[in-house]
Amino acid sequence: DITILVPSGSEGDGLRAAAADYAKMKNTKVETVQAPYANVFEQGANAGATKSGVFDIILMDDPWIPFFAENGHLEDLTSYFKGAGVEGPDNDFLSKSLAICRNPYNSGPYVCLPYVGNAQMFFYDAAKFKEAGVESPKTWDDVLKAAKTLTEQGGGRYFGYVFRGGQGNPVVADFMPIFWSHGADMFNADRTKVTIDTPEGAAAMKVFMALRDVSPKGVESYNANEVGTALAAGTAASSINWPNWVATFEDPSQSKMVGKISYSPIPAGTKPGSSEIGHWTMGIMAASKNKQEAFDFMMWATTAEQIKISAERGNPPVRTSVFTDAELTKQEQFRHYPVLMEAIQASTPRPRHPKWPEIENAFGIELSKAVAGTISPEEALKNSQAAVEQITGLK
Amino acid sequence: MLKSDKGTMPKSLRPGGGLEHWTERHLRYLMLAPTVLILLALTIFPSVYMFYAAVHRISPNPDLPWEFVGIGNFARLLTDAQFHVALRNTAVFTIAAVTLEFLLGLGLALLLDRFIRRLGFLKTMLMIPMMLPPIAVAITWKLIYEPQFGVLNEIMFLLGLPVQAWAGDVNLAMFSIIVADVWQWTPFIFLLMLAGLASLPVEPYEAAALDGASSWRQFWDLTLPFLKPVIAIALLLRVMDALRLFDLVFILTGGGPADRTKVLSLYIYQVAYRFADPGYAAAMSLFVLFVTIVLSTWFMKRMRLAE
Amino acid sequence: MASVRFDNVTKKFGEFVAVHDFNLEIRDKEFLVLLGPSGCGKTTTMRMVAGLEEATSGDIYINSDRINDVLPKYRDVAMVFQSYALYPHLSVEDNIGYPLKIRKVPPEEYKRRINEVARRVELDTMLKRLPKELSGGQRQRVALARAIVRTPRVFLMDEPLSNLDAKLRTQMRAELKHLQHELQVTTIYVTHDQIEAMTLAHRVAVMNKGVIEQLGTPREIYNDPRTLFVAGFIGSPPMNLIPGEVKDGVFASAGLRVVGAGHVSIPHAVLGVRPEDVHVARAEDPDVNLAAPIYSVELTGENTLVSLQLGGRLLTLRADKNFAGQIDQRIGVKIEPDRMFLFDAETERRVDV
Amino acid sequence: MASVRFDNVTKKFGEFVAVHDFNLEIRDKEFLVLLGPSGCGKTTTMRMVAGLEEATSGDIYINSDRINDVLPKYRDVAMVFQSYALYPHLSVEDNIGYPLKIRKVPPEEYKRRINEVARRVELDTMLKRLPKELSGGQRQRVALARAIVRTPRVFLMDEPLSNLDAKLRTQMRAELKHLQHELQVTTIYVTHDQIEAMTLAHRVAVMNKGVIEQLGTPREIYNDPRTLFVAGFIGSPPMNLIPGEVKDGVFASAGLRVVGAGHVSIPHAVLGVRPEDVHVARAEDPDVNLAAPIYSVELTGENTLVSLQLGGRLLTLRADKNFAGQIDQRIGVKIEPDRMFLFDAETERRVDV
Amino acid sequence: MATIRTRSRIRELLLRLSAYLAILVALILTLFPVYWIAANSFKFDIDIFAVPPEWVPRNPTLKHYDEAFVQRPFLRYALNSFLVAVGTTAISVTFGTMAGYALARFSYPWQWRKQISFWILSTRMMPPIVSIIPLYLFFNYFDMLNTKSALVIAYTAFNLPFATWMMKSYFQDLPVELEEAAIVDGDTRWGAFLHVALPLARPGLAATAIFCLIISWNEFLLSLVITLTEQSQTLPIGIAGRVTQYSTYWGEISAAGFMACVPIVIFAFIVQKHLVRGLSLGAVKG
Numbered sequence A: 001d002i003t004i005l006v007p008s009g010s011e012g013d014g015l016r017a018a019a020a021d022y023a024k025m026k027n028t029k030v031e032t033v034q035a036p037y038a039n040v041f042e043q044g045a046n047a048g049a050t051k052s053g054v055f056d057i058i059l060m061d062d063p064w065i066p067f068f069a070e071n072g073h074l075e076d077l078t079s080y081f082k083g084a085g086v087e088g089p090d091n092d093f094l095s096k097s098l099a100i101c102r103n104p105y106n107s108g109p110y111v112c113l114p115y116v117g118n119a120q121m122f123f124y125d126a127a128k129f130k131e132a133g134v135e136s137p138k139t140w141d142d143v144l145k146a147a148k149t150l151t152e153q154g155g156g157r158y159f160g161y162v163f164r165g166g167q168g169n170p171v172v173a174d175f176m177p178i179f180w181s182h183g184a185d186m187f188n189a190d191r192t193k194v195t196i197d198t199p200e201g202a203a204a205m206k207v208f209m210a211l212r213d214v215s216p217k218g219v220e221s222y223n224a225n226e227v228g229t230a231l232a233a234g235t236a237a238s239s240i241n242w243p244n245w246v247a248t249f250e251d252p253s254q255s256k257m258v259g260k261i262s263y264s265p266i267p268a269g270t271k272p273g274s275s276e277i278g279h280w281t282m283g284i285m286a287a288s289k290n291k292q293e294a295f296d297f298m299m300w301a302t303t304a305e306q307i308k309i310s311a312e313r314g315n316p317p318v319r320t321s322v323f324t325d326a327e328l329t330k331q332e333q334f335r336h337y338p339v340l341m342e343a344i345q346a347s348t349p350r351p352r353h354p355k356w357p358e359i360e361n362a363f364g365i366e367l368s369k370a371v372a373g374t375i376s377p378e379e380a381l382k383n384s385q386a387a388v389e390q391i392t393g394l395k
Numbered sequence B: 001m002l003k004s005d006k007g008t009m010p011k012s013l014r015p016g017g018g019l020e021h022w023t024e025r026h027l028r029y030l031m032l033a034p035t036v037l038i039l040l041a042l043t044i045f046p047s048v049y050m051f052y053a054a055v056h057r058i059s060p061n062p063d064l065p066w067e068f069v070g071i072g073n074f075a076r077l078l079t080d081a082q083f084h085v086a087l088r089n090t091a092v093f094t095i096a097a098v099t100l101e102f103l104l105g106l107g108l109a110l111l112l113d114r115f116i117r118r119l120g121f122l123k124t125m126l127m128i129p130m131m132l133p134p135i136a137v138a139i140t141w142k143l144i145y146e147p148q149f150g151v152l153n154e155i156m157f158l159l160g161l162p163v164q165a166w167a168g169d170v171n172l173a174m175f176s177i178i179v180a181d182v183w184q185w186t187p188f189i190f191l192l193m194l195a196g197l198a199s200l201p202v203e204p205y206e207a208a209a210l211d212g213a214s215s216w217r218q219f220w221d222l223t224l225p226f227l228k229p230v231i232a233i234a235l236l237l238r239v240m241d242a243l244r245l246f247d248l249v250f251i252l253t254g255g256g257p258a259d260r261t262k263v264l265s266l267y268i269y270q271v272a273y274r275f276a277d278p279g280y281a282a283a284m285s286l287f288v289l290f291v292t293i294v295l296s297t298w299f300m301k302r303m304r305l306a307e
Numbered sequence C, D: 001m002a003s004v005r006f007d008n009v010t011k012k013f014g015e016f017v018a019v020h021d022f023n024l025e026i027r028d029k030e031f032l033v034l035l036g037p038s039g040c041g042k043t044t045t046m047r048m049v050a051g052l053e054e055a056t057s058g059d060i061y062i063n064s065d066r067i068n069d070v071l072p073k074y075r076d077v078a079m080v081f082q083s084y085a086l087y088p089h090l091s092v093e094d095n096i097g098y099p100l101k102i103r104k105v106p107p108e109e110y111k112r113r114i115n116e117v118a119r120r121v122e123l124d125t126m127l128k129r130l131p132k133e134l135s136g137g138q139r140q141r142v143a144l145a146r147a148i149v150r151t152p153r154v155f156l157m158d159e160p161l162s163n164l165d166a167k168l169r170t171q172m173r174a175e176l177k178h179l180q181h182e183l184q185v186t187t188i189y190v191t192h193d194q195i196e197a198m199t200l201a202h203r204v205a206v207m208n209k210g211v212i213e214q215l216g217t218p219r220e221i222y223n224d225p226r227t228l229f230v231a232g233f234i235g236s237p238p239m240n241l242i243p244g245e246v247k248d249g250v251f252a253s254a255g256l257r258v259v260g261a262g263h264v265s266i267p268h269a270v271l272g273v274r275p276e277d278v279h280v281a282r283a284e285d286p287d288v289n290l291a292a293p294i295y296s297v298e299l300t301g302e303n304t305l306v307s308l309q310l311g312g313r314l315l316t317l318r319a320d321k322n323f324a325g326q327i328d329q330r331i332g333v334k335i336e337p338d339r340m341f342l343f344d345a346e347t348e349r350r351v352d353v
Numbered sequence E: 001m002a003t004i005r006t007r008s009r010i011r012e013l014l015l016r017l018s019a020y021l022a023i024l025v026a027l028i029l030t031l032f033p034v035y036w037i038a039a040n041s042f043k044f045d046i047d048i049f050a051v052p053p054e055w056v057p058r059n060p061t062l063k064h065y066d067e068a069f070v071q072r073p074f075l076r077y078a079l080n081s082f083l084v085a086v087g088t089t090a091i092s093v094t095f096g097t098m099a100g101y102a103l104a105r106f107s108y109p110w111q112w113r114k115q116i117s118f119w120i121l122s123t124r125m126m127p128p129i130v131s132i133i134p135l136y137l138f139f140n141y142f143d144m145l146n147t148k149s150a151l152v153i154a155y156t157a158f159n160l161p162f163a164t165w166m167m168k169s170y171f172q173d174l175p176v177e178l179e180e181a182a183i184v185d186g187d188t189r190w191g192a193f194l195h196v197a198l199p200l201a202r203p204g205l206a207a208t209a210i211f212c213l214i215i216s217w218n219e220f221l222l223s224l225v226i227t228l229t230e231q232s233q234t235l236p237i238g239i240a241g242r243v244t245q246y247s248t249y250w251g252e253i254s255a256a257g258f259m260a261c262v263p264i265v266i267f268a269f270i271v272q273k274h275l276v277r278g279l280s281l282g283a284v285k286g
């Protein structure tokens, strides 16, 4: 019998349903423990730090992987694959999806399996953008141009762009795509240097600030939800967001914009656009007492068949075969799959560092200050550079 | 005719005889014992753990030993700018929120006690905010503050006032948190004051009225002194809770914008869980505990509460 | 200067009528004592003057101002509460000084007055104590001191000396008399102590069940009771009240015959005579009104109370403290004819002879 | 049966000594009255018997059992508190019935006893009221009723009648006397009413500043005071105490000369004589002890108190209520020689003659 | 008399009116957000964000109630919350009242009273964030994770000091004579506490109970760590779960939040009569 820790959102619900199916099929009882999204991390960390073994499997957000893996909370899956007679996951999985499941990124051993395939997409109201003279936005300049026009016409009640400005994770999450699409990154390739305060960074920051100027007042406290709501309610024309919102936008009880929201990969800056990846992956807790059973369940749950069922339950897939499954893509609610697959393939993971939460926090504070205007963008970059250097010890 | 009660007379007057006698003699300990024992059992381990943790660097990896760092964690408090920001924000929040809650709660209790003695349901209605789950309260206020769709800005708009970003505005964020907290916890003070007022003696008020004291004087000279113990404990509890404010900030602002609403417990939470540094978190908690104890000791001395 | 007037004042507690259609004028500078049995409405009457109870109907005046609607603090009266009503959290000093503090009396004056009053009531050594550290009599004196520390228009004193010992009481009584004389403050005073009533009062109002039975000088009340109730209420031990019949000026009841009631006839009469107006005589004396064996002898200190059985009841007389009679010894008594009262048992009023 | 004994009992409140090295035995079935000035420690003494205060040192016995450490509950005493201490949340009925409820008295018995006691204290019509709806005297009667509703081994009564009117008080006094006689319960009683003390007590203990000044029967206390304090404390108005000198049996002070003190000589003496032992005579009468103008005349009801100026002080005498003298009229007085007391001013003790 | 100011009907009326007005304003400010929760719980998500806001739900729906209470186990959460809250309140109020009384009335050797009082209070000053890990270890050790009893125990730890201190301060205000009378009447000290002190402290007792109930009904952090499945998870955890990474289910949260306060409001209505001034202590003199 195994116990799985899941967040109490749609990802958790999906896995819960799958677990129920599995229990019916096999002779294994699968219990799911649900925690609010914001607290799954603590639950897992508590269990890991105290070796309590209350959970066998944990469904993780991908940025947590380095923390769990490098602190010995996660089981290395290599031997289990061997036991199952395979090298590793099959290559129907998207390569980016698999890359994050290895620690170190894309090179180390597998510590988890991808389950929900998320990456940011760019959402916009095509009709409005057209009105503003932009047919389909390819670059941030396009976005900015249209957004500016729309905000000016909006008279304080309609805005061309909206983003997550809340301090911490939200503002970082919405800045990173712009950051990357201007060729910047937090670290240099071999991760020996912090590279926030660079000309590329400054360029990204400039665009970000320009976008802020056309966004509604109060984005300083926005999270994904507010941003999505703004689009669904038709008070903003574009934003970066997670694909889960597609279903909401198309649900008339939740959206005024049914059929009016278009999707694209992240617009380009000076470099091609890149979205932030946000996968949910399953790993086995090191303190688990039922590791083999747990692995069996994970393998089962990530088969193409199950991933498809999961997709039908509302969670984006992680397998090419499911992304391209005609049965799905012909349905209105899955019409974004090609775009999403493209976005995942072009995605970048959040910098893989076991201290990522601390880095994200420090960076988030400076970005929040910049957005709020209490410091200049230049200062924000400089401070962030210093803060991250201090946290990582890179100088 | 009065019959003799001889039947109920004790057989012996010897002191120390019988269980009841023993019980009565030791009542002072017996009545206190359950509370003391429960609290001892429940706090000893956490306290020891906290002190122990505070002088170690604890890796989230359970296989690595704890590294003794002495006062290292405490020394960090001196240089940690984020901690200082959180400290200042917490102080601002605590002072403003508790003061407002106290004034409003006491005022309201006085008004109701004086003008509306019946209509108990009114009092209950005024208490509803604190009965709502804080998490639901935080979410509701988020909805109310929401700059685009929020009802508060709609009201501002209807009143012809400039709309604001509220929780999203650097200058208003803390204010917004305070308002929400005041909304939820004023009823707490209100409730305690109401109960305090309900058991006041009447006669001193009559005497004071004849001695020429105005209602205002009666309030200062009688009501406040009579309520002093309840006020003191209510304030203490509110301050303690304000020092651990979490839900509202977590949901409404996440500490932003620009760190303006980062409070201690949010920061401690981040350090303990997000940054996986429980040793440092314990040191900060000890610091908070220390400050709380010092403040409340001082406060109780001032209020001559211990007796 | 202040006079207090009640005009048809009624006070009800729910259905219960505590004060009934009350009419009384207390003159300026007058010392009026309210007397009456427990629960007859004395405290209630005072509380209405103070403004602590609202009259259910009728008007109350201080001088010519109707004060029904005046707030207590503007009435400028001082009251000694029957239940003391001290401020439990204030020291004796602060309790006494409270009315002064309200009036923002300057500090030296404040100190001086408190000390003076405390000396008067003999509390000067315990100014720093809290009420709960005082004995009953000390508390009562604090209550008294708090009232007399200032000069109001009216003093209301509800049994202010009831918990004091006889000696202190005599002393306080003298103080109060002096004070009232000196300050000339209209005073309403409740007491159950007959000597207090007699020696302090300008006039006494005897209340019963919320109404005034008789109003008059102490001497009138004592020597000229208008009703059976007043006659029976004043005096300790109370007046002997013997039912009987008066025929043509002669009172007769089982065993007792008294001549000297003029020429009246009352079929149902009550003869009243005070214990001190009955004198012991030898049983053999021919002009005794009654001869009977002694039923009880009680020494009260100054006197001896002797009771004789008369019909089913007792006739009490006050004899000298050296009285040496024994129980069951037969003695005779003489009643002073001009010191006896006759009442009509039906109307309960006195019949003048 | 129960006797109560104090053995060297001392009670301190902090530094303040309220009761000092107290020794007293109250016999079984005895009715002992504690008399003494306000704050002398009467209530404290009682509270120690009840077990509400712990003696600082010394032992208290009921019968032969040392009760210092016995729980109040097992002391089986009933007490009337000076401050009433009624339960504000209980009706009169439940207040009175509380001791019975504790003892699980069966319901009919419970009802019956309450009704009976309520009738005794004349509260039977207000059983359903709450204490705050009662007058002061009614509250006091509830407190009394609560004590007498059961039969304890010892009654402790702290001024149980102080707020009652004279008539009711006489009646209650009789009830209490009757009750004590019938139930034979040892009783300790505090009162400031001399008549109560005189008529109820088997013995009286006069306290002063925490110690007993004199213990004796009422008659002894009144007629045979051993100290100046007792002489001055008992009696209302109090005994006249005139300082002077005794030389060979003759007392002399400014204006006053009394012969008849045997052959003693006391350089600093005090002559004590009660007002009722001073008689009015004609000023011209040759054997008057003193002739002086009348200083004041007070009617107390039964008597008239007449004061004459004597040196710097007053000599008070109790005259007939018909006394007709006027202020400033010159009268003579005669002092009964065998009714006067002589005290040594230094030791404050009586000197037998 | 120039000094006389009358209790003018007009002034009194004005005073009264302004007091009522103030209370009315307070009532509106208090209840509006509550109303807003209620109103939102009956709106479709799209209407929650209508501009201008829908003051009254135009298309009322029970959808969110269905989501919360039928499709999701909010009923179960509520039951857990209820059991935990009642258990905690019963224990805390019972023991806290006893301890409060002891600390208000008795003296202890070596002036312990002060120290003990303060120590009891100080246990509530412990920042919960750090005591979570030790508590987690503690309950893990006793194999009590994911049980309601663990929650009751944990909540008692911080409700007990509160109850103790509240009751202590209410008992301190009561005159001790009444208990003395009961003791002389033949009651034990314990009996005097039960029969006399307790009824007189009723307003305080009611307030304390209401508050303990609220706190344990709504507690979040400890419940989060100690409970794992719906077998023991409480309402606030259920509500927090509706704030997901991507979106917040306002409607469901409003429905659950609104329903969550109903039981407590009912309880408060039941006990509120004890909060009303009833007894004057006028029966004790002095």
Ligand SMILES: Nc1ncnc2c1ncn2[C@@H]1O[C@H](COP(=O)(O)OP(=O)(O)OP(=O)(O)O)[C@@H](O)[C@H]1O
Binding pocket: C132, C133, C134, C135, C136, C137, C138, C163, C165, D013, D016, D018, D036, D037, D038, D039, D040, D041, D042, D043, D044, D045, D082
């Ligand atoms: N708790 C206390 N703290 C300090 N002093 C006290 C306390 N209780 C009583 N006293 C003092 O002890 C003395 C004796 O008090 P007690 O109450 O026995 O007097 P009492 O003889 O009953 O007087 P009274 O006739 O006025 O009631 C008084 O002077 C009083 O002030």
Ligand SMILES: Nc1ncnc2c1ncn2[C@@H]1O[C@H](COP(=O)(O)OP(=O)(O)OP(=O)(O)O)[C@@H](O)[C@H]1O
Binding pocket: C013, C016, C018, C036, C037, C038, C039, C040, C041, C042, C043, C044, C045, C082, D132, D133, D134, D135, D136, D137, D138, D163, D165
């Ligand atoms: N609040 C009340 N509710 C009902 N009845 C009351 C209330 N207050 C007083 N009474 C009743 O009114 C009557 C008069 O009370 P009051 O206090 O005036 O008596 P009193 O003359 O002062 O008596 P005492 O000499 O016993 O103090 C009493 O019978 C009393 O029971």
Ligand SMILES: [Mg+2]
Binding pocket: C042, C043, C044, C082, C158, D135, D136, D137
């Ligand atoms: Mg009265």
Ligand SMILES: [Mg+2]
Binding pocket: C135, C136, C137, D042, D043, D044, D082, D158
């Ligand atoms: Mg006393």
